[in-house]
Amino acid sequence: MADKKTKKVAKKKWEFPVGIAEISQDEADAELSGFIKKLEERFKDIPEDEIIRGAEKIKGFVKGDINWAELFSFTPEMLFQMADFGFTQFKVGRYSDAERVFKVLTVLDWKNPYYHSVMGSILHRQKRYGEAIAEYSQAIDLDDKDIVSYTNRGEIFMQHGLMEEARSDLEKAVGLDPEEKDIFAGRARKLLKQLLILGKESGGK
Secondary structure, three states, X not given: OHHHHHHHHHOOOOOOOOOOOOOOHHHHHHHHHHHHHHHHHHOOOOOHHHHHHHHHHHHHHHXXXXXXHHHOOOOHHHHHHHHHHHHHHHHOOOHHHHHHHHHHHHHHOOOOHHHHHHHHHXXXXXXXXXXXXXXXXXXXXXXXXXXXXXXXXXXHHHHOOOHHHHXXXXXXXXXXXXXXXXXXXXXXHHHHHHHHHHHHHHHOO
């Protein structure tokens, strides 16, 4: 019976709910209209040259030349302090507080793989596996040498019976650590051994 269960698990499909709620076009239009009215009210007394500078920044943002942090003049030091605070919350188990911080950071500087990787870990600890995979995947897209994200994503795949996906991620993590010094790559090696044992048990009988 155990072998049959193992075989069934290995055939599972990748189905993780990410949890993004959709809104209607009317709701989106209403949100935009309200946002524009607030902007007009807020900037009615701003000098024209400042508005022009702001418009140039927005143009650069739309083109992808600058990120949210640069758009709103967040310095690297400010972002570092936010990340440090958020990671401290994560380490002490205050996952909701850590999530709030890193959710902001992934918006302010969406091209920073570290923010996405930590966000993935925060969601992972909360067992929100689909969202965690999305963040780990984003981190890997931005940095294909991210051992932490490969290992953690591989572990989630393994836990859910997606053995081929798990093996691929874990092997990549191990391959990025030829000197065997990285802690996360070490965990990937242990998980690969477990994966090998599971494969032998399911295929040998």
